[in-house]
Amino acid sequence: MTIEYLQASTMPEPRRAVGERRTGSLRSRTHALADPAAQRQLLAACGPTLSFSGAIAAAGLPPLRSLAIDVMQINVGKFCNQTCRHCHVDAGPDRQEIMSSAIVDQCLDRLAASDIGTVDITGGAPELHERFRDIVEDASALGRRIILRANLTALFLPVNAGLAEFLAARGVEITASLPYYLAQQTDAQRGRGVFDQSIDALRALNVLGYGRGNGLQLNLMVNPVGRFLAAEQSGMERDWHRELERRHGIQFDSLYTITNMPIGRFLEYLQDSGNVEDYVHALAQAFNPATVPNLMCRSTLSVGWDGRIYDCDFNQMLEVGTHRSAWQTIAEFDPSTAPGREIAVGPHCYGCTAGSGSSCGGSLT
């Protein structure tokens, strides 16, 4: 902790309205921010001093370019059984944007044609996609590492009977969202009753052998329940191991912290509380050049529900496509293309470079 850090943490802020709980996606409420262009505009209005490429240059670093692709992150769609308040995807039960079978086949075809080592399946709730098992089966047959980004409630819905066993049999890694080890904070963000269901799910996964250090990886994805930065990962991991074991007898492998992105419903929350500018400035102020070499956009191919390719899932939600010189859709994706495409950046990129850094695999430093 430094003096600069302390100063950044005490900007004057209006008091938050108590008891206000939005339900439903932005889209279902026909909210102006349902349009990605409106989100981009709101972020851009935070000020011209926030140029991310400018910050990269000022740190003496070259513009962000891609490295070899390690991860194909497939976002199978925005449909989800939950409507979490911070969701950057604006996912929910009302969303109809779901990856078609034809696009799923294209993803699997391009995966087979490449040597990309990891398939990272996200959404929405990927477990509710009708081709989810096919994706796992094919990627598993190809010998790739598979990560499921789970919300912990979809996996055990009646419609998914036997799915957890199916995943365990194929060694699928589960990275599960759980913002806190107590119900109050978790339910405030994810919906009433979600904490108890999540704990039941974690117990069931432990019974299947997940999270016990014998190869079936169960990782927890932890993001702040509010507009403060993500905690230092290793200290938090220690606390969580202790608290989840003590309170619930639950074991897991690693804890990953991720910063809330000023995108989607978290952006709505910031706007409602009058804190968009303060939050984005706080992220920018915490810019850490040491995070830049490991930014996930550099080694990820992010595929949207409609087959479009993005540099990351956040750009995907803001509908900021890949550089015009690169492939635009998964059908066009050519694994033999040399790395080095220019990464599309914006003010939201400070979310991944703040403090210890942030990614789908946790902190970066």
Add this chain to the structure above:
Amino acid sequence: MPEESYYRPDGLAHFADMGEAAPELWEKFSAWYGAVFEEGALSEREKSLVALGVAHAVQCPYCIDAYSRASLEKGSNIEQMTEAVHVAAAITGGATLVHGVQMREHVHRLSM
């Protein structure tokens, strides 16, 4: 015009101005302060809770703002933070009360 007050909400942003008239002392303070809060025998989270309690004991509004946020960022919850404030309150209350011993000594000395 902001309302006149001894404590201005943006005051902490000017903390480093203390370095203008005594740069070397400020530098030493900054380095020492940073080192104090590094992970050690106590975790960063525990140190933030200690700081939060002390902030209340010395009634520093800047410190209360800063360490409420820092405690959340380090993974503490409102129950833990409330207990930290109670510890501070118990010690400050107890410190007042234990001076009653001095009062009693005076009373015994002055009384028949």
